[in-house]
Amino acid sequence: MATGENGQDGQDHELREALTRLVRQLVHDEPAAKRRGEDLMPILDEHLGVRADELPVVVERISVHRWADTDIALEAIAARDPGSRLLGVGGGDQRHHSSLGDLMSQAEWGRFSSGQVDRLNVPTGPDSERATVAFGLHLFHHDGSPLVVLQRVGNPQYGSESRLEVLARRTDDAAAMLAELREEAMRRSVLWRQVISFSGNPYERSMSGLVFHPRPDLPPDHVVLPEGTLQQVRAHVVGLAEHRDQLRGKGQHLKRGVLLYGPPGTGKTHTVRHLVGATSQATVVLLSGTEMAHVGAAAQIARAHQPAIVVIEDCDLIAEDRDLNYGGGSPLLFTLLDAMDGLDPDADVVFLLTTNRAEALEKALAQRPGRVDLAVEIPLPHEAARRALIELYGAHVGFSPPAVARAARESTGTTASYAKELVRRAVLLAAMDGREPGDDDLAAATAELQSDAAALTRALLGSGDGAGAD
Incomplete structure (x- = not known):
């Protein structure tokens, strides 16, 4: 029996050798043109x-x-x-x-x-x-x-x-x-001083999910906030970076966290755009929605391309208080905390967070320096601020000061998003009639948005009926 098996093995070996010679011959005989x-x-x-x-x-x-x-x-x-x-x-x-x-x-x-x-x-x-x-x-x-x-x-x-x-x-x-x-x-990295985000949109200029954005150009007079608020935030994000050498020399940490909180539509994202534009030497990574899954990679990019800013919008989506979440918190919460803790104290990196639900945030965010060192409320605008917002968004329209003042006075409890939509609707009303917009259009747009029928629209714009009294 053993002899038979050896004989079979020998035949198999000879067959393989023959096939090998045949393939080699075919390859070598193949015309060069092919x-x-x-x-x-x-x-x-x-x-x-x-x-x-x-x-x-x-x-x-x-x-x-x-x-x-x-x-x-x-x-x-x-x-x-x-x-x-x-x-x-x-x-x-x-x-x-x-x-x-x-x-x-x-x-x-x-x-x-x-x-x-x-x-x-x-x-x-x-x-x-x-x-x-x-x-x-x-x-x-x-x-x-x-x-x-x-x-x-x-x-x-x-x-x-x-x-x-x-x-x-x-x-x-x-x-x-x-x-x-x-x-x-x-x-030679192409990421130095760029503004980037993660995306899988095939219609964007992406590199397997990495997207480059033009740096915003938003001057401070286009950011309408309560007096002193923008200066406070700028000092922590921009001003601190300008004095990095002195701080390092005195052994003070540079990595820092800033939280902007307040109702939807009050200008948190607008403020972020201004800060990104004001830090032209910083590498900026933007995270929102499903892109927050890349928070670990964002921290790595920031660490390697300092000075850097990591923007996390609506951070409560991943940083909800574990006491409020029966599931023990999002896995990305721990990734975020590890990312914020993993940087060296002298790393010139800012974590810039925004949320509409400050009361729901994980308390551990504020327990260590470098996580959240500064929390700033972006509230509903008071009457003077609403007037400034309508003037800002209507700068190319030409509404009279009395008309603007009246529209601001009649929009208590509304947001910056409301002011922007108000001006847009006034211009649209005029365009539909084939004429230039005027004060009557602003008044008509105000009446339309303040009507009971527009209650849902006001809510979607972040406004509340009678909320935030002046």
């Missing part, structure tokens, strides 16, 4: 001075938001070698499923040949983009050592992740290049 592309193994062997497929592959995974930075840094490092080359890899979709080691092992089957370099366009700012290498081989010398780097972007379709795969005669040479690459990527 094969296309130059075999890459001889090129790699010659560049490295040894058999490439006998060397270990060093892998460096790249985070989504570091892809453009890595592409810029790798191009700069490779360009120092006048003889550097960038080669594409042929082979169709199959190569996306294969590591560099797998591709080299398939070379004898003619499946590791040169092709076009794959490129992926990614944004590098609100109005700029870069055609990064999505799949390509870099051949260059680093500090005299020959290296081969396969650069590939992650592709969810194939379940792959963004990474670099490095071949070097010594792993220390690969490690040294990768260490310099990280430093160069940080120094």
